[in-house]
Amino acid sequence: MSFADMDVDTIWMDGEFVDWEDAQIHVLTHGLHYGTGVFEGIRCYDTERGPAVFRFDEHLERLYQSAKPYDLDIGYSLEELKEATLELIRRQDMESCYIRPISFFGYDSLGVSPKDCPTRTAIACWPWGTYLGEDALEEGVEVMVSSWRKHASSQIPTNAKATGPYVNSLLAGEEARSNGYVEAIVLNKEGNVAEGPGENIFLVDDGEIYTPGLAQSILDGITRKTAITLAEELGYTVHDEAVISRSQLYTADELFFTGTAAEVTPIKGVDDNEIGAGTRGPVTEEIQQVFFDLVERRTDDHEEWFTYVNEQ
Ligand SMILES: Cc1ncc(COP(=O)(O)O)c(C=O)c1O
Incomplete structure (x- = not known):
């Protein structure tokens, strides 16, 4: 399903909640050219006690582990990313969703070395059903x-x-x-x-x-x-x-x-x-x-x- 058909309106980006359309980056972003980013895929399930994120800490811990070999400083603590995600789900009133945190080298220069490129970090979530088809x-x-x-x-x-x-x-x-x-x-x-x-x-x-x-x-x-x-x-x-x-x-x-x-x-x-x-x-x-x-x-x-x- 296309994002255009989804009831989503907010993304957390670099510490702030922004409108979905405003979560933009420059075309000369390092991560776009060289794939220098790390990300996670997390599910939040619809339960009797409301939405519940599955193995949240383990996923975020893996995000920090993934960043290590690339010397990518995510710039936010695990607790900060966790709180931002929970608030994002609440703001969009989601019962269940897929959560996508991503951290990547941003815009500064385009040598392969990302030396002065700032880290950009964002979190989005959206409804996502069965991955490999209905049946x-x-x-x-x-x-x-x-x-x-x-x-x-x-x-x-x-x-x-x-x-x-x-x-x-x-x-x-x-x-x-x-x-x-x-x-x-x-x-x-x-x-x-x-x-x-x-x-x-x-x-x-x-x-x-x-x-x-x-x-x-x-x-x-x-x-x-x-x-x-x-x-x-x-x-x-x-x-x-x-x-x-x-x-x-x-x-x-x-x-x-x-x-x-x-x-x-x-x-x-x-x-x-x-x-x-x-x-x-x-x-x-x-x-x-x-x-x-x-x-x-x-x-x-x-x-x-x-x-x-x-x-x-
Ligand atoms: C290459 C690859 N292997 C395995 C997995 C399954 O990992 P997980 O169960 O943590 O989603 C994923 C999905 O993230 C993947 O992209």
Whole structure:
């Protein structure tokens, strides 16, 4: 859905709430030319106690971690960003939304070194439904293994959520979509499974669960960590440092993606190979069920992961 069709009117930018149309930057902004920014994607869910932000601190902590290798000083404390976000949600009266904090090198000069470029920091939020299509959560998605490899962490910090590296995600995702698939799976430099363009990946085999570890050039996904915890609480053995080959994908009993946008999305086919019975598998369904019960607060479990917007 286009922003033009959304009921949104305010953005927090550099310490102030501004009208949506006024959240502008100069065309010679450093971050625009060189992808020198860091960002987050966070979901706020509609619950009986009003909007609740999921794992807010962890997402903001990751924002500061992402900024580290780029020596980008965000300029605001975690508490300040948190308060600004909560107020932004309240001002726009949102029941649920996706939250996008971003911090980038601004306008001063255009050498690759950002030395005198000031940091610009903004937060926006908007309504965002299912990421991979209406039926994706129930039916699962068809994916292809991309011909593009994920960059190695010797080339770029892969556990930092920086803006520039997302051109890799764009290439992989668009390649998949232009070939008729919903999403891509990206292999790492060694040819093992890394993740999706905006998702981590899980494999179920013989009742046990496997997901690539951080050394496989993945983003340290917060939904990944959540799924690992929930699966272990359900009694599953989770191998969270797994090395998964391309061919293991084809013979898996089940596969699913996790991510803030994608939530828990089953994968029903890879490169036209049916996964399991070609529908959402039982383990995936169980984890999905527990995940949505959790984030929509139909349970009291893991209260520590929620920030209730109207109770702060
Ligand atoms: C490349 C990549 N991997 C994994 C994820 C999933 O991370 P999270 O669950 O923290 O949203 C994302 C989304 O942020 C991503 O962009």
